Amino acid sequence: MTGTTPHPEFPGRPRRARRLGTAVLLCTVPALCAGGWFGWHALADRSAAAAPPSPAGATAPPDTSQAAAAPPDGSAGPETASASAAPPSPAGRGPLAGRTVLLDPGHNPGNSGHTRDIGRQVDIGNARKECDTTGTSTDAGYSEAAYTLDVVHRAREILQQRGATVVLTQDADRPFGPCIDERARIGNEAKADAAVSVHADGAPAARHGFHVIMPGKVTAGPADTSGIVEDSHRLGVLLRDRFQQATGQAYSDYIGKQALDTRTDLGGLNLSRVPKVFIECGNMRNTADAQHMTDPQWRQKAAEGIAEALTAYLTAGS
Structure with missing residues (x-):
């Protein structure tokens, strides 16, 4: 999800409108956080995949494939x-x-x-x-x-x-x-x-x-x-x-x-x-x-x- 979705207004029902706005906000924030968390890990995975192999003599164990x-x-x-x-x-x-x-x-x-x-x-x-x-x-x-x-x-x-x-x-x-x-x-x-x-x-x-x-x-x-x-x-x-x-x-x-x-x-x-x-x-x-x-x-x-x-x-x- 990108950007901000405005909360709907319900004229004549201010009390319910506030409760609905609060509910939408509570649902939106975790979704954004979760999306950011998964996005960060996806970038990390792509970075790791693109990293060059260790040079000869490095401390990482040798690849015996x-x-x-x-x-x-x-x-x-x-x-x-x-x-x-x-x-x-x-x-x-x-x-x-x-x-x-x-x-x-x-x-x-x-x-x-x-x-x-x-x-x-x-x-x-x-x-x-x-x-x-x-x-x-x-x-x-x-x-x-x-x-x-x-x-x-x-x-x-x-x-x-x-x-x-x-x-x-x-x-x-x-x-x-x-x-x-x-x-x-x-x-x-x-x-x-x-x-x-x-x-x-x-x-x-x-x-x-x-x-x-x-x-x-x-x-x-x-x-x-x-x-x-x-x-x-x-x-x-x-x-x-x-x-x-x-x-x-x-x-x-x-x-x-x-x-x-x-x-x-x-x-x-x-x-x-x-x-x-x-x-x-x-x-x-x-x-x-x-x-x-x-x-x-x-x-x-x-x-x-x-x-x-x-x-x-x-x-x-x-």
């Missing part, structure tokens, strides 16, 4: 960038309360635009290697960086629900990187109880399957894995078993023995002072593996397998 996980064309989608590392997520209550987990999404969606920056050499103790690489992608263009970030977001949500504090090495919140030495340093400075670096491989198309990479013993320069080799191996076996159970993914038919591989040439492992492993979730160049990794439901299973392994590792003996 198919649309958010991967655009229809398989591209990584728009990213925002800042110079700071992703902050730790708040801890809650549950079996992992008081424990800190580092999740390391391999590569960065912005790396491809900063090849000179990520091509510089860094010290990994027993050698020098590139700061980072662009990673691989499926034949359709779905990038490893997009895949790893999506799986890490999903795993983070599960681990937070179980009470863990989750630290990310990056959340597409910086232009490129971090370099492999900084990825290790982030976990060390967070005093993480366990760390998992999530990747996808770019092997020949005829090869398929997943494998877990564990650190070998390295004591050279800034690298000293002597204190984490045994615990990392235990974490690696749990990750292999729980990931396979959750996803049904076959063991790699081209690397490792029973999907386990030990390496001493990866800076993210060599420089870690906390138990840490890598997982190559499949071969993005293989048609069957790529079909899995571009499926949001399968990525959820991958995240569950990773979270289950970390939970089992961190609660063993408790």
Whole structure:
């Protein structure tokens, strides 16, 4: 209702006219108030619907729907960038309360635009290697960086629900990187109880399957894995078993023995002072593996397998 409706007049019946005017007024005021209340909420609803989504790295929980996980064309989608590392997520209550987990999404969606920056050499103790690489992608263009970030977001949500504090090495919140030495340093400075670096491989198309990479013993320069080799191996076996159970993914038919591989040439492992492993979730160049990794439901299973392994590792003996 808009405007004001004049009260009718009844000549010769002043007493009744006043009562009728009062009644009309009493009926009109609540109607106007109610209309204003509903109108305000309608405007609020329209404003909320028009609000832009939160940028990457915001504190709102990640959208794990198919649309958010991967655009229809398989591209990584728009990213925002800042110079700071992703902050730790708040801890809650549950079996992992008081424990800190580092999740390391391999590569960065912005790396491809900063090849000179990520091509510089860094010290990994027993050698020098590139700061980072662009990673691989499926034949359709779905990038490893997009895949790893999506799986890490999903795993983070599960681990937070179980009470863990989750630290990310990056959340597409910086232009490129971090370099492999900084990825290790982030976990060390967070005093993480366990760390998992999530990747996808770019092997020949005829090869398929997943494998877990564990650190070998390295004591050279800034690298000293002597204190984490045994615990990392235990974490690696749990990750292999729980990931396979959750996803049904076959063991790699081209690397490792029973999907386990030990390496001493990866800076993210060599420089870690906390138990840490890598997982190559499949071969993005293989048609069957790529079909899995571009499926949001399968990525959820991958995240569950990773979270289950970390939970089992961190609660063993408790």
